[in-house]
Amino acid sequence: MFSSADKVAGQGVGSAYLELVGLLKDRLQDQFTVTINKHGQADITHYHTIDPQFFLSTFSKKRGRTIGYVHFLPETIEGSLRMPKFAKKIFYWYMIKFYKRMDQLVVVNPSFIPKIEAYGIPKSKITYIPNFVSPVEFPDRSIQDKLALREKYQLPKDKFIVFGSGQVQERKGVDDFVNLAKKNPHVQFVWAGGFSFGPMTDGYDHFKKIVENPPKNVIFTGIVKRTEIADYLNLADLFFLPSFDELFPMSVLEAFSCGVPVLLRNLELYEAIIAGKYVGADDLTGFNQALQKLMTDADFYKHYQQLARQAAQEYSPEHLAKIWADFYTAQAKF
Structure with a gap:
């Protein structure tokens, strides 16, 4: 190697x-x-x-x-x-x-x-x-463990938590992540990741301002260890990645492994690998509609939670x- x-x-x-x-x-x-x-x-x-x-x-x-x-x-x-x-x-x-x-x-x-x-x-x-993704590194934890993790990271136990991860850059759709948070001030949003390539990152100046002064219900953790990513996934209710382009995002597999429903932008490239396993939308309006349904329709939520767990088995x-x-x-x- x-x-x-x-x-x-x-x-x-x-x-x-x-x-x-x-x-x-x-x-x-x-x-x-x-x-x-x-x-x-x-x-x-x-x-x-x-x-x-x-x-x-x-x-x-x-x-x-x-x-x-x-x-x-x-x-x-x-x-x-x-x-x-x-x-x-x-x-x-x-x-x-x-x-x-x-x-x-x-x-x-x-x-x-x-x-x-x-x-x-x-x-x-x-x-x-x-x-x-290894289920040892990204386990699907119990409800009790999830609540304990929220306490550990000082996050509210009674709020719906949306989690995203990846480099903070335009391609990852970070603007839509933040804008969805603005539309839902009662929901807690957390993004784990930062500027892996510093000022070379596309849109660095724009995103640096957002990271330094985010909406009240958005937390940018910066770059964290993989063990912490697993913790955030387990304490979250939803994984949201609004990327415009990907190959095969490890972050999605990590979410599947932790048994977390996934919301993604509808991209043709996902069709060959994870079709039907996630909630898809085309734009901010669609993301917002999907989020409302996931928060209010228990059967809809459980369906995509089960699909996540099934996908984890396929990519074990x-x-x-x-x-x-x-x-x-x-x-x-x-």
């Missing part, structure tokens, strides 16, 4: 990387010997990030079969980072160059296969393997362990 994904806190790429490393060490240690960021002879080298030093290492004959994890494409970077046009052009060129250098690519959403093909990479070199470590084992074994035989 080669990765720097866990060096920048508060991003899903790092979470996905840590989940896979944990899976290999906990469930597949008898089949695979795993090293992290160590140069040496290998049957397979799996690159999780596209660092220049990693690119250079691909020219070594010791690397074996090279696997590239596609966590982002040029179009998914738009709305995330603020860069000069010339720098963006070079970065995008390099990104695709890195992917083309791989023997095989792994995507977390099948809807991105044709998009990768459009960059001149054949479909035969692309494999779909979804993200997953048990299910994904065999998929990864079969994939790595097949790649080693090339």
